[in-house]
Amino acid sequence: MLSSYLESIRTGFAAFVGVGVLVLLPLIALHYHRFGRVEPRRAVVLYGLLAYGLVALALIFLPFPSSLVCDGETMLSTRPFQWVTDMRHNLAANGRSGLGAVVTSTAFLQQAFNVALFVPLGVVLRKSYGRGAFAVVAIGLGISLAVEVVQYTGNLGVYPCPYRIADVDDLISNTTGALVGWMLAPVALVVPAVPHPDASTAPPHTVTVPRRFAALMVDVVILIVGTHLVFGDNLWWLVALTVAIRVVLPSATGRTPGGWLLRYRLGRADGGRANPPRVFLRELLGVTGLVTYAAVAPSEWWFALDLCVLAFVVLGAFAVPVFRRDQRGWPDLLAGTRAVPAAGRSRTAPLAPVPR
Structure with a gap:
């Protein structure tokens, strides 16, 4: 039995x-x-x-029986x-x-x-x-x-x-x-x-992970097309272009091209404007850090280390936020930043804290 x-x-x-x-x-x-x-x-x-x-x-x-005899029992x-x-x-x-x-x-x-x-x-x-x-x-x-x-x-x-x-x-x-x-x-x-x-329920002013992921895809398309057409697939130019789009632009305007298209900006945890050091730290722990690692890491480095770096970025930036009310991942939490809807918000106006 x-x-x-x-x-x-x-x-x-x-x-x-x-x-x-x-x-x-x-x-x-x-x-x-x-x-x-x-x-x-x-x-x-x-x-x-x-x-x-x-x-x-x-x-x-x-x-389930392979055969069944019905004897009237x-x-x-x-x-x-x-x-x-x-x-x-x-x-x-x-x-x-x-x-x-x-x-x-x-x-x-x-x-x-x-x-x-x-x-x-x-x-x-x-x-x-x-x-x-x-x-x-x-x-x-x-x-x-x-x-x-x-x-x-x-x-x-x-x-x-x-x-x-x-x-x-x-x-x-x-x-x-x-x-x-x-x-x-x-x-x-x-x-x-x-x-x-x-x-x-996530608060109404929260920028969700799918929205941020769609914005990232816009940035990735720009990076791939720009590097391939202009710089001939040179990895160092890819890093430079990534820094320009993901660090310099948000530091100056609060948005990447994808963020502009999806109508959100990068701000502090309270919704105010994020300064360049915060943006840099966020990106160092996120997409820009991953692209830079891929460019500088020798091919003979441990495969396990590559997986750890990839897992840290993917889990920290996209998996962890899925379960949080404020949709913030490890890079945002460590840098004190978060995505803020751009429509109807002042660039420097602080927002109420978002519950976790």
Whole structure:
């Protein structure tokens, strides 16, 4: 029995990995549409529920039968706690008794598994979404009932008859598991609470990562075309042009060409004008630093060092900001800068601090 469970768990987790990759970009798009960023606690809970749901479904329905003989056997049990009677008969037939025999019997382990299967559901419903005991019991019962209906109908008609018994004891065990999860939720420290939408949404004057990334692409096109047409792909000219576009221009005007097109400027953390040292530090830790490193680093340097530099820039400038309300990455945080919408703002007028 344990080996079949482990195989189902592996199958469910493999399905989660595949589905998780497929829904990653739609999830990011949905979060940005609703909140203007990816709220990490919401994302963790959503992906956790996805993993839990797929593994649970695999445990409930797998393995699918390769062939099925419908002999008219009743695949429905409507007598509550029938498992207790079946366990007693089995123990008596095998001459076993005592607590050890009970807790190691197949019938008891099956019901314990059914309880444990729904414990995570109760934990998440209370800890992450603040549901009360009645709501958790109702949701657990509803989901368990839906599973039993699917099983009794041969997976909604896929099979000519059920291959697993639809059992009222499963309803009782699953619902009990959800309630146990509700009671255990306060000590489930690894499960985050989903914040209120108002605490998840980026402030209206925040320049989002997709907007900044689009502006960067504009700058990159200018750098590539300018270097190729004018300077013949010379890396040092690429560095010089990058410094001019990404450091000199923002220091003088607050904007790169991409920032001008996407209507935002580079400012201090409070929204005021960023001085040249701040801009220089930001770019040294960001795109300009990466371009300079690519130009000066000898080809025989460690590949691992190249990956570390690339990861620092990509994660720090684009991955970390996705999860922050103020959309600031490591370069902005260390330099005390951030992107500020240009429309309707004075170049030197400070803004209220943006929540993290």
